[in-house]
Each structure stands twice: as C-alpha cells, then as structure tokens.
Amino acid sequence: MTDTATDTTAEAPQTPRVTEEELARKARRTELTSRWFWRILSYIVVLAVWEFALLDIFGFLRGTPLDPKLLPGPSEVVATFFEIWGEGTMPAAFQATLTRIAIGFGLSFLIGAMIGILMQSKWFEGFFKDAVLISLSAPGLIWVLITAIIFGNRPLGPTIAIILTTFALVTVNVSEGIKALPKELIDMAKSFQVGTFKRNRQIVIPHLAPYLFTGLRFGFSIAWKVTVLTEVFSSSEGIGFEMRISAVLFDMSEFLTWILAFFFFALFLEKVVLEAIERRYFRWRQAVTAS
Amino acid sequence: MAEIRIKNLHKEFGTGQDKVVALENVNLEITGHSFVSIVGPSGCGKSTLLNILTGIETPTNGTVDITSDGHVAAPGYVFQAARLLPWRTVTDNLLFVQEDRSDSTKQRCQRYLEMVQLGDKGDKFPGELSGGMQQRVGIARAFSIEPDVLFMDEPFSHLDAITARALRRELHHMWDETKKMVVFVTHDVGEAVELSNRILVFAKGGSLEDDIQIDLPFPRDPADDEVAVAKAHVLRKFEELDLLAS
Incomplete structure (x- = not known):
C-alpha cells in the first residue's frame, strides 16, 4: 500500500509536454482558419450588398423599387450561368478568347524577353527605354481603340494590342533579373570548372525563373483584360463579344453571368494553375521564407 | 602528389x-600533404592570390603551375560564404560540381555529407539550414570532387566561435583522412596555428x-602552452613587420 502511494506521488507532477513542432502546427492552423474566415466573410458581404441593392430600400420607400431586370439577384445569375453552359456557348467563347491571349501574349513574352536581353547594352537601353515607359504607363484602352480602328474585326488587332500593353512588363522583369545575376555563384561554378551550358541551365535560368514568372503573371492578367476589351469593341466571337451582345440586348442576367464566368476562370488560373507552378518550381523560396 | 609553383x-x-x-613579385612552392595558411591584414592580396590560383582571376605577370603527378591538378574551393545554389537541394548542390550523376558519384557525395554530419539533410534546401550547416555543405562539396588541392577563403569568418571551432576539427580530420593539400586564407592567427603546418605571412601591398x-x-588545442607559444611567435612576426599597426 505504502509503495503504491509513493509511486503515484512520484509520477503525479507530470504535465503534458507540447513539442515546438506541435505549437508551430497549431499556430499554422489558427492562421489558416483566420485567413479562410475573412475570405469567406468577404463573399458573404458582397452577396449581401448585392441582395441589398436589389431590395433598394430607399427606392422602395419612394414607391419605385429597383427593376430586377436592371440588377438580377445572385440566384438568377447562377441559373443563367448553367443555362449558357448547357448551350455550349461558354466553352466556345473561352476558346476564342484564350486562343487570342495565347497568340498575343506568347509573342509579347518572346518580344519582351528579347528586348530585356538587348537592353543590357546601353545603346539598346537608350533605344527602347521610352517605348517601355510608354507601354507601362499608357492605359490599355488606348491601344485597344487604335487597333480596333485600324484593323477592325481582323485577328491582328487584338494581337497587337496585347503586345503593346504587355511586352514592357516582361522586358522590365527580364532586364532586372539579368542585372541581378548572382556573380558569386557563377564564379563558384567556374572555380569548380563547371561548363557554360551547365552554368546557364543550373544558375542563370533558375535565377531568372522567378522574374519570368512575375512577368508572366502580371502580363497575363493585363493581356486577359485587354483581350476582352478588344472583343467588346471589334470582334464577332469571344467573352468580350458575348458581353457586348448581352449589353446591347439589355440582358443584365446574361451580362453578369459572363462576368461571373470571367471571375471563376481568373480564380481557377490563380489558385490552381499559377499556385501549382509556384509550389512545384519555387519550393526553395518557401524554404528560404520559412527558415 | 600535388605541387604548386608560383x-x-x-x-x-x-x-x-x-x-x-594587389600582389608583388610572389615566389612560392607548396608540395604534398601540407596545410598552408596565408595570413595578413585586409588588403594584403590573400583573396587575390587564391582567385588567381583557382583561375577566377588572371595574373598581370608571372606564372602559376598547379600539378599533381605531372598532370594539371583538380582544385576544390571553399568560400567565405557557402555559395550554394538556393534552388537546389543539398545533394543536388554537391552533384552540380560533379562530372556525372552516376550511382558511385551519388554515393561519394553522400559519404562526404556524412563526414560533415549532414548525412540526413541531403533533400533539404540551403534556406532550411543554419549558416554553420551551409558552410559544412560548402566543405563537403569541395571534398566531394576529391580535388588534388583544396583552396579555402576565410571559410569560418562568418560563423560563431563554437561552430567555427567544431568545423575546424572536422576540417582537420578530413584533411588527415584524405591526405589532400589545403591552402587556407585567414586573418585569424590562432586559427592558422591550430590548423597549419606552414604559415605564409603577407604584408599590405601584396x-x-x-x-x-x-x-x-x-x-592542436588552442589552450596548450606550445600552441599558445607558436601563436605568440607568429604575432611577434606580425609586429616585426609592423602589420598589426597597419
């Protein structure tokens, strides 16, 4: 009896031990929950404001409630979304728009990167500097209108508008990346007698990749907007064209549906495609940030 | 056997x-399994000499021959900062400087990682390691190519005293085991005395x-009388050359 009592006393003061890893995991969980809470809240607020605008309390009080045709509610827009999806119009419109972006931004990326490389020479820097500045600061709408006037419905219009609005973003990023080339790593490789091809593949390209990715990300988001704008003004297919038709027909439900589709696609691109690329190819940067 | 003739x-x-x-009329011969430290004040040309020896810079005049058994010797280099590719894992950083990625090369890299106590960190990125660990990777990388001569440019100067001491022991152990020639640049006389069997003193002006x-x-234990006497002897040489004052 006495022995058991002594043993119990000896073991009693033990408190549960929490490891550092558990604490870090808990902190991460709390941070994630909090971030998602605010994110979801933002959607609830937007939907509530939308519904509230529909009620138009002040107009209602004056005896003139807002016509639901002018601003259909969220549920109606979602219903129209599935209706259009079912008709097959949406994939065709996305295909037309995305093809334009792929051609225009693909060319813009190549041209921008080439100019970025050329701008390492002070003569070419002088030659391209103002063009880059103008492209960065001029609103995309200017190029959209000019190309719409000059090329009308021809596919060259959107392509040139995309190049003019986005090449400079790629140029600036490539140029900055080249200026920041890690000389100490290149010297290290030389001292270990690593060949030029391997040096470029394992040092220069991975170093430039985040700069190219930033150019790609921002350039694409602008190319996307500019393409839709060109379609609004001068096209017979694509998301912008569908929006114009809806606006002309005063079909707000369909107009908002296209905006919703646009929004979902942008979200898919950012959250699924770009973040996956980032996780896959830039894992080392997360390691640097975390340490 | 490696030989350096300057x-x-x-x-x-x-x-x-x-x-x-940066360097003025330097004549020098280093042979065999030696650990040679180059000491001197800032601006005495220590790092320039190392850069010339490794081919990063070319001399204005004079010749440098680094051979091993009659052939051009293969050099390894450990830098002041680890200079690791941040986008490659520890193992890939070692493989980057190898001629091939065969299984035997991978096994050799792993063996040297184990020698610097980082055998289990091969799949980590450098950003996930401490400064001392990164420098260890730099040392393992230099040894992993099994060079004839190993050049080290103040490799422990960025580290805290305890880590630096532990790494000095590891380095000595590796030097002893691999029988390589080491040319070690430092401004720390104590470090030079602890590690080297030969110390070259450079003055300002190279x-x-x-x-x-x-x-x-x-x-060698820095607390030993004989080591302390040797350190005092080198410091006296410094004073004679008026290096401390400059």
Missing part, C-alpha cells in the same frame, strides 16, 4: 592613378614577408 607573380588592378598593386613552419603534433 614564379614572379604580380597582380595589379586599374590603371594610371587608380592603379592598385608581398610575401615570411614563411613559418609550425612543427607541432595534431590535433
């Missing part, structure tokens, strides 16, 4: 009024002022 080595930077003499043999048994 004849009438001269290195200048800039021209006209901006001309700076001239080789003294060549001191340290014939004490390894491993």
